[in-house]
Amino acid sequence: MASLRSAAVSLLGAVLVLALVGCASAGDFGSWQTGRATFYGTDAWSIHKGSCMFGYLDYRRATGWDVVAISDVASDYRGSCGKCKEVKCKNMNFKDGYGQWLDRSSVCYDEFSSVVVMVTDTCPCHYPNNFHSNKRWCCGDMYHLDLSIWAFEKLSDTKWGVIATSWRDVPCWHRPQKWAKVPSWKKSTPGQKPPRGFRRSQDGRPAAWYDFGHRKAL
Numbered sequence: 001m002a003s004l005r006s007a008a009v010s011l012l013g014a015v016l017v018l019a020l021v022g023c024a025s026a027g028d029f030g031s032w033q034t035g036r037a038t039f040y041g042t043d044a045w046s047i048h049k050g051s052c053m054f055g056y057l058d059y060r061r062a063t064g065w066d067v068v069a070i071s072d073v074a075s076d077y078r079g080s081c082g083k084c085k086e087v088k089c090k091n092m093n094f095k096d097g098y099g100q101w102l103d104r105s106s107v108c109y110d111e112f113s114s115v116v117v118m119v120t121d122t123c124p125c126h127y128p129n130n131f132h133s134n135k136r137w138c139c140g141d142m143y144h145l146d147l148s149i150w151a152f153e154k155l156s157d158t159k160w161g162v163i164a165t166s167w168r169d170v171p172c173w174h175r176p177q178k179w180a181k182v183p184s185w186k187k188s189t190p191g192q193k194p195p196r197g198f199r200r201s202q203d204g205r206p207a208a209w210y211d212f213g214h215r216k217a218l
Contacts, residue, residue, distance in 0.1 A: 030169035035143035036094055037087065038162045039152035040069065046192060047148045050121030052081035054204035056194050062118060062172065062205045065191060066154075069121035069146040071138040076169075080119045082206040084172040087145060088114040088180075089155035092164035097136040107160045113180035115151045118172060118205060137162070149189050154180040 041047045047067050048056045059065050068085065070077055089108035095101055123138040123146040137144050145165060149158060156163045182188045 028169070028171040029174075032166050032168045033143060034090065034092070035145055035165045035167050036137075036162055037145040037147045037152060037155075037165045038137055039147050039149045039158060041065075041149040042189070047120065048192060052120045054082075054120055055202065056198055057120065057205065058194070058198075058200045058203045059191060061200060061203045063116055065148055065150040066115050066117045067120040067148045068117040068151065069123040070119055071123045071125060071140060071144050073125045073138070073140040074143065077122075082118060082120075082172075084116055084118045084170055084174070085145070085167050086114050086116050086170045086174060086176060087147070087151070087155070088112070088166040090164040090166045094142065094164050096162070097139050097141045102162065104160065104163050107156050107163055109154075109156060109183060110178075110180065111166075113155075113178040114176040115154050115180045116170060116172070116174055116176060117145075117147060117151050120205070121146070143167075150191070153186065153189060154182055157186075 047065060050067070050069065057065060057067065063084065068087075070080055074080075089111060091105050091108050091111060093101060093103050093105055123144060124134060125139040127134040127138075137146070145167060147155075152158060152163075155165075
């Protein structure tokens with residue numbers, strides 16, 4: 001009888017702990033905001049050379065290759081490495097940094113599906129080697145996300161180059177209600193092979209200790 005009572009007390013304690021964790025975690029979710037997104041990760045723009053210096057990113061760990069660079073003039077840039085955002089495509093027209101209107105009113109695969117991306121890099125406002133493009137997107141006229149091509153292609157066709165987004169801050173363990181994924185008629189972009197001798201444990205991201213459910217979206 002005593003053991004049953006102890007078990008009941010332990011169970012109650014566990015429930016209370018879970019409830020408290022749930023309440024604390026709820027505070028990690030930000031409100032939905034509007035932004036725009038380009039993509040990188042092709043050719044020399046490797047996701048494995050980000051300013052956060054996490055090194056090679058294993059596609060099976062944390063958010064996999066669903067990562068993002070944010071502008072260094074964004075209000076939330078400082079301390080952003082390793083934090084995560086949930087991103088949806090949004091059918092909407094908007095301007096670039098030079099004031100040019102872009103028609104993106106019907107480019108989304110599904111406005112209700114989303115990806116979770118981790119901040120691993122910077123989209124610098126002032127970048128001499130790519131001055132025109134970086135000033136066009138990364139100088140703060142609109143909240144900008146430079147998504148990895150693997151995240152972008154789950155939301156829209158890469159032929160559009162840039163899309164409007166709905167985004168919010170989330171805990172990195174968050175699993176979207178509806179996963180965005182590459183449509184069945186499209187092929188996912190091939191990834192870069194790991195360096196010789198690489199071990200999964202060498203992925204330097206702070207959340208790389210858990211196996212994120214991104215595999216459903218690959």
